[in-house]
Amino acid sequence: MKLPSFDYACPATIAEAVALLAAHGGEAKLIAGGQSLVPMLAFRLTVPSLLVDLRKLSELRQIKITDAGVVLGAMVRWRDILEDRLLRQAHPLLTAAVEHIAHYQIRNRGTVGGSLAHADPAAELPGIAVTCDADIVAHGSAGPRAIAAADFFRGALMTTLRPDEIVTEIRFPAWPKQRHFGFREFARRRGDFALAAAAVAFDEIEKKFRDVRIGAIGVGDRPLRLTAAERALEGRVISEAAVTGCAAAASAAVDPADDIHASGGYRKTLIGVMVERALRDAVGRPIV
Numbered sequence: 001m002k003l004p005s006f007d008y009a010c011p012a013t014i015a016e017a018v019a020l021l022a023a024h025g026g027e028a029k030l031i032a033g034g035q036s037l038v039p040m041l042a043f044r045l046t047v048p049s050l051l052v053d054l055r056k057l058s059e060l061r062q063i064k065i066t067d068a069g070v071v072l073g074a075m076v077r078w079r080d081i082l083e084d085r086l087l088r089q090a091h092p093l094l095t096a097a098v099e100h101i102a103h104y105q106i107r108n109r110g111t112v113g114g115s116l117a118h119a120d121p122a123a124e125l126p127g128i129a130v131t132c133d134a135d136i137v138a139h140g141s142a143g144p145r146a147i148a149a150a151d152f153f154r155g156a157l158m159t160t161l162r163p164d165e166i167v168t169e170i171r172f173p174a175w176p177k178q179r180h181f182g183f184r185e186f187a188r189r190r191g192d193f194a195l196a197a198a199a200v201a202f203d204e205i206e207k208k209f210r211d212v213r214i215g216a217i218g219v220g221d222r223p224l225r226l227t228a229a230e231r232a233l234e235g236r237v238i239s240e241a242a243v244t245g246c247a248a249a250a251s252a253a254v255d256p257a258d259d260i261h262a263s264g265g266y267r268k269t270l271i272g273v274m275v276e277r278a279l280r281d282a283v284g285r286p287i288v
């Protein structure tokens with residue numbers, strides 16, 4: 001299907017891009033890699049009067065690793081993340097999740113900012129952002145602001161972004177070197193969106209689970225932190241009973257809707273299985 005007609009701008013600075021958005025009062029759309037936007041245009045799910053292309057904003061392509069954590073610019077692509085060996089060490093859970101995103105061609109163009117702003121509940125990066133307490137930074141006419149990932153996603157394809165705001169980066173807190181983690185995903189074919197995925201992380205202190213994170217993807221209208229499942233593990237000795245109890249709590253905590261890909265009941269069972277498998281990976285040894 002042919003795209004609707006629109007004007008096109010390719011600003012050289014963030015300020016210029018923000019000014020273009022502000023001047024068009026919600027009628028303009030940003031374009032990053034076009035991986036979600038172009039199909040949406042083709043299906044007339046959005047009909048903007050202006051496309052504002054972010055490709056000249058090279059400052060948005062940076063990956064920064066410091067003692068404070070990891071910062072990914074909005075125009076960083078999946079491929080950039082996967083090819084960065086330092087990032088793999090600095091935030092192994094992030095890299096493990098990005099490995100599941102889409103197919104080769106899409107990973108060459110799909111971006112961090114596009115994924116966050118598109119807010120697909122089955123997308124990996126929003127799930128990791130919520131699981132790891134990341135902050136998403138947006139620049140608008142009122143200046144920059146940092147939004148906690150937990151507050152950023154408002155529903156399927158809905159965020160707290162204002163019409164004149166651009167996501168410029170996402171900041172992950174530093175990853176403790178001894179953290180255990182696991183990421184498990186089930187999709188019909190490798191590279192398809194997840195039917196359900198689980199991200200888990202914890203510290204092991206005196207054989208007990210500490211600072212537990214359990215994130216769930218694809219089982220709600222937004223990425224979820226499963227706090228009841230976290231409580232089922234926090235402070236407990238690492239054991240078979242603790243792991244299976246946490247998986248059951250994860251399944252009980254979600255209420256996914258039926259859709260064309262799977263029934264809600266199937267996804268509810270699946271997230272328990274994904275949490276259990278991710279926890280076993282994270283523990284990294286047989287559990288008794």
Ligand SMILES: Cc1cc2nc3c(=O)[nH]c(=O)nc-3n(C[C@H](O)[C@H](O)[C@H](O)COP(=O)(O)OP(=O)(O)OC[C@H]3O[C@@H](n4cnc5c(N)ncnc54)[C@H](O)[C@@H]3O)c2cc1C
Nearest residue numbers: 030032033034035036037102110111113114117123124167
């Ligand atoms: C066949 C297919 C399979 C896929 N599978 C997966 C998958 O398994 N997992 C997964 O996570 N993703 C998947 N994706 C999504 C893909 O990885 C991209 O992340 C996503 O499409 C966003 O694309 P983009 O970065 O090109 O953004 P665009 O398509 O250019 O933009 C998407 C939306 O974000 C807005 N936007 C873009 N950049 C910014 C910004 N900096 N600030 C504010 N708003 C912005 C745009 O206006 C638009 O509304 C898949 C996509 C396709 C086409």
